[in-house]
Amino acid sequence: MEKNLECYAVEFEAVSTYYYGERRPAIRDITLRIPAGVLALIVGPNGAGKTTLLETILGLLRPRNGRVVTLGYEIPRMASRARALSSYLPQDFMKPPAEPFTAREVVAMGLASNNPAGRLSEGDWKRVDRALEMLGMLEYADKPFGKLSGGQQQKVLLARAIAREPKLLLLDEPFSAIDQETRSHIVSEIFPSLLEDGCTILLVSHELDHSHIDADMIIRMADGRIERVIARDVHAIH
Numbered sequence: 134m135e136k137n138l139e140c141y142a143v144e145f146e147a148v149s150t151y152y153y154g155e156r157r158p159a160i161r162d163i164t165l166r167i168p169a170g171v172l173a174l175i176v177g178p179n180g181a182g183k184t185t186l187l188e189t190i191l192g193l194l195r196p197r198n199g200r201v202v203t204l205g206y207e208i209p210r211m212a213s214r215a216r217a218l219s220s221y222l223p224q225d226f227m228k229p230p231a232e233p234f235t236a237r238e239v240v241a242m243g244l245a246s247n248n249p250a251g252r253l254s255e256g257d258w259k260r261v262d263r264a265l266e267m268l269g270m271l272e273y274a275d276k277p278f279g280k281l282s283g284g285q286q287q288k289v290l291l292a293r294a295i296a297r298e299p300k301l302l303l304l305d306e307p308f309s310a311i312d313q314e315t316r317s318h319i320v321s322e323i324f325p326s327l328l329e330d331g332c333t334i335l336l337v338s339h340e341l342d343h344s345h346i347d348a349d350m351i352i353r354m355a356d357g358r359i360e361r362v363i364a365r366d367v368h369a370i371h
């Protein structure tokens with residue numbers, strides 16, 4: 134099966150993922166369907182398996198058991214196809230302070246990976262600047278990435294993820310260094326506009342209070358399992 138025509142962004146069937154040399158699975162026996170076009174919040178304590186879940190979705194970690202389909206592509210067999218349509222902002226993003234690339238170049242790298250020969254068109258550079266502007270980082274575009282503050286770096290990496298215009302956006306604790314004002318702007322302006330364009334957003338958070346996030350689905354994980362899924366009738370909404 135090359136392409137799955139069902140409208141799920143992510144499908145897991147009895148999936149378990151182990152880290153190399155570990156006897157205990159980091160996520161175990163997970164069955165889950167995330168419809169396309171929703172904002173799904175993934176919550177749970179440290180070690181619950183949230184990051185492992187995201188990395189299994191992209192095939193960065195290989196599931197030992199079960200079936201994973203991302204954007205209609207079998208994982209890991211067709212993972213490169215799924216990854217080309219996705220953006221992933223990992224949890225540990227800090228770059229060494231000597232990073233020589235400017236903020237604009239860092240965002241541009243997000244587009245280069247999908248372009249033949251890594252060359253960017255004029256339109257691509259416009260997308261880069263638009264993404265920087267959305268995050269309020271255009272005025273820092275020419276500054277070396279390593280000389281930005283932690284929160285500013287996180288905004289630039291979020292701009293890079295958005296500039297790719299992904300079908301699937303995976304964000305692992307994207308707000309850890311971001312101030313309240315920017316956070317509300319992202320949640321109330323940027324996320325809705327991405328959802329409107331048909332993007333599916335998976336947002337990992339271990340914040341206890343996530344009432345400010347208008348999630349279509351809340352996936353609560355604990356000890357490598359899904360403890361609870363709360364979903365609203367997403368088809369009625371998007």
Ligand SMILES: Nc1ncnc2c1ncn2[C@@H]1O[C@H](COP(=O)(O)OP(=O)(O)OP(=O)(O)O)[C@@H](O)[C@H]1O
Nearest residue numbers: 152155159178179180181182183184185186224339
């Ligand atoms: N590289 C690794 N090697 C072995 N075990 C790992 C590795 N990374 C994570 N684990 C284990 O897998 C389990 C799930 O970890 P994971 O990083 O997915 O949790 P998490 O929910 O993202 O936690 P946090 O909120 O701290 O980011 C934990 O028990 C953890 O100890």
Ligand SMILES: [Mg+2]
Nearest residue numbers: 183184224305
């Ligand atoms: Mg994590």
